[in-house]
Amino acid sequence: MGKIILVTGGARSGKSTFAENLLKEEPSVCYLATSIVQPGDTEMADRVKKHQEQRSKKWVTEERFRDVGQFLSEHHQYKGYLLDCATLLSINYFYSLMVDEYGEDYALIDEKIAGFTEDEKNKIEAKIMVEWHKIIENARKLSGDLIIVSNEVGLGIVPENPFTRWFRDIYGRVNQYLGKESDEVYLVVAGIPLEIKK
Numbered sequence: 001m002g003k004i005i006l007v008t009g010g011a012r013s014g015k016s017t018f019a020e021n022l023l024k025e026e027p028s029v030c031y032l033a034t035s036i037v038q039p040g041d042t043e044m045a046d047r048v049k050k051h052q053e054q055r056s057k058k059w060v061t062e063e064r065f066r067d068v069g070q071f072l073s074e075h076h077q078y079k080g081y082l083l084d085c086a087t088l089l090s091i092n093y094f095y096s097l098m099v100d101e102y103g104e105d106y107a108l109i110d111e112k113i114a115g116f117t118e119d120e121k122n123k124i125e126a127k128i129m130v131e132w133h134k135i136i137e138n139a140r141k142l143s144g145d146l147i148i149v150s151n152e153v154g155l156g157i158v159p160e161n162p163f164t165r166w167f168r169d170i171y172g173r174v175n176q177y178l179g180k181e182s183d184e185v186y187l188v189v190a191g192i193p194l195e196i197k198k
Contacts, residue, residue, distance in 0.1 A: 001140065001141075001142070001143065002080075002139075002142045002143055002144045002145040002146060003145045003146075003182075003183040003184060004136065004139050004140070004145070004146050004148070004178075004181060004182045004183050004184075005019075005022065005145055005146070005147045005148070005182060005183065005184045005185070005186070006147075006148050006150060006175075006178045006179055006182040006184070006185045006186070007019040007022075007147060007148070007149050007150070007185075007186045007188060007193075008149075008150045008151065008152045008175060008179075008185070008186070008187055008188070009151070009152055009187055009188035009189060010151070010152055010155065010156075010189075011151065013152075013188045013189060013190065013191070014188050014190070014191035014192075014193075015149055015186075015188040016084055016085075016149055017191075018186065018188050018191075018193045019082055019084065019147045019149045020082065022080075022145075022147055023080040023082055023145070023147065026078075026079040026080040026144070027079055028058075028060070028077070028078045028079045028080070029058075029059040029060070029078060029079065029080045029081070029082060030059070030060050030061075030062055030075065030078040030080075030081045030082070031059045031060065031061045031062070031082050031084070032062050032064065032068060032071075032081060032082065032083040032084070033061055033062070033063045033064075033084065034063075034064070034065040034068075034083065034084065034085060034086075034088040034089040034092060035085075035088045035092075036065070036088075036092055059082075060078070062075075065088065065089045065092040065093050065096070066093060066096055066131075068083065068089065068131070068134075068135050069131070069133075069134030069135040069136075069137065069138045070134070070138070072135065072138040072139055072141075072142060072146070073138040073141070076141070076142060076143060078144050079143075079144040080144045080145050080146075080147070081139075081142065081144060081145070081146040081147065082146075082147045082149070083135075083146065083147070083148045083149065084149040085148075085149040085150055085151060086132075086148050086149065086150035086151075086174060086175070086178060087150055087151040087153070087171055087174075089131075090128055090132075090167075090170060090171060090174055091167065093128060093131055094124065094128060094167070095109075097124065097127060098112070098113070113163055114163070121166060125170050125173070128170060128174070129173075129174070129177065132174060132177060132178070136177075136178075136181045148178055148182070150171075150174070150175050150178060151171065152175070152187065153168050153171045153172055153175070154168075154172050154175075179197065182197065183197075183198075184197055184198050185197035185198075
């Protein structure tokens with residue numbers, strides 16, 4: 001059985017590079033890319049391109065943020081798996097739930113978000129956590145390691161936007177869950193990995 005390894009850190013801390021280096025000796029790796037590039041978003045497209053260029057050309061890339069647990073249950077052939085990143089998976093999964101409910105009317109979605117009750121917020125967070133439970137449950141059945149990259153969101157300023165504050169809290173609770181369930185946890189600061197659980 002493989003290990004679950006969490007690699008966290010701030011923006012441009014070097015966490016993705018460190019995570020990729022953990023798998024550089026593996027003969028077969030599946031890179032689970034969770035970002036979405038919206039049409040016209042050249043900045044995000046550039047970020048994705050840089051990530052693609054720095055990782056091994058031998059790796060298989062699977063672009064998805066939904067049903068990752070199911071994917072892992074059906075694909076046991078790799079020696080390593082790298083999910084980058086948990087933060088984007090959570091927010092993209094959230095917006096996909098909103099699109100399922102309200103269609104692709106983003107003005108309506110923004111209106112609905114602004115009016116969420118605490119009960120509605122709790123139900124949405126529970127759905128996100130169910131998705132993470134499925135990922136961890138199926139990762140435990142893999143023979144290869146699953147490395148999860150996630151942004152450390154608790155060290156910056158408190159966002160002024162209520163939605164961002166709420167989702168920052170969700171990210172934090174996702175990280176707590178992943179830290180608890182992982183066999184190893186690393187915090188990357190200024191390109192230097194600090195082992196905080198092994």
